[in-house]
């Protein structure tokens with residue numbers, strides 16, 4: 514009896530492990546140029562469920578370009594983008610299961626913060642009850658309650674950044690790409706965002722582009738670093754020294 518129980522437990526453990534670590538998103542041979550200027554050449558990578566990835570590199574190296582090619586906001590010259598939904602290469606932004614949260618806030622001038630959140634919930638087919646619960650959860654976590662009736666144009670940069678992040682978290686997509694999410698946040702807000710990103714890891718795969726090595730170090734399982742000799746992958750403990758060595762230059 515004990516052996517049967519143990520075997521069943523072992524099988525369940527192995528299945529959970531396989532499901533938990535399955536590949537959510539695969540990029541094959543990504544090639545992107547602007548005119549004759551090649552930004553990314555033949556880059557491939559597999560991203561897994563439940564992991565957070567950090568994109569690190571100097572200004573203008575191509576981090577935003579990669580994220581936008583993945584989610585469909587930019588058309589690569591060549592690439593295969595494969596997710597649980599299948600081959601997304603020919604799907605546009607709305608049909609991909611990948612959400613991109615830009616560092617440049619995009620919003621409707623005539624909708625309040627709260628209305629933006631409800632709009633996202635509507636797009637994602639939340640029930641009234643689910644929407645209420647999810648909006649309360651994120652606004653409480655990120656202390657946004659007092660801004661719910663504000664128009665976004667009246668928000669400070671950090672508060673706007675939190676609104677954009679909540680809109681990303683409310684999406685029910687398995688892949689979330691965050692472009693410079695830590696910009697403009699004071700230390701308290703920064704810690705809250707780090708905490709919530711850490712919790713979101715249970716629900717999805719996240720890819721974060723940032724120059725804030727300390728914040729990335731608190732969160733990421735793997736790092737994709739642009740060095741002088743191309744893109745390297747690193748999964749150890751990261752700090753400024755390690756980043757400088759990988760980039761082959763004094764970066765941070």
Ligand SMILES: Nc1ncnc2c1ncn2[C@@H]1O[C@H](COP(=O)(O)OP(=O)(O)OP(=O)(O)O)[C@@H](O)[C@H]1O
Nearest residue numbers: 547548552570571572573574575576577578579722
């Ligand atoms: N629409 C465009 N047309 C031409 N060149 C572009 C265009 N968009 C970006 N670039 C160039 O491509 C390169 C990569 O830009 P990208 O924004 O991806 O860099 P990044 O690594 O995200 O930079 P940062 O850290 O400053 O955000 C830059 O040199 C940029 O000038």
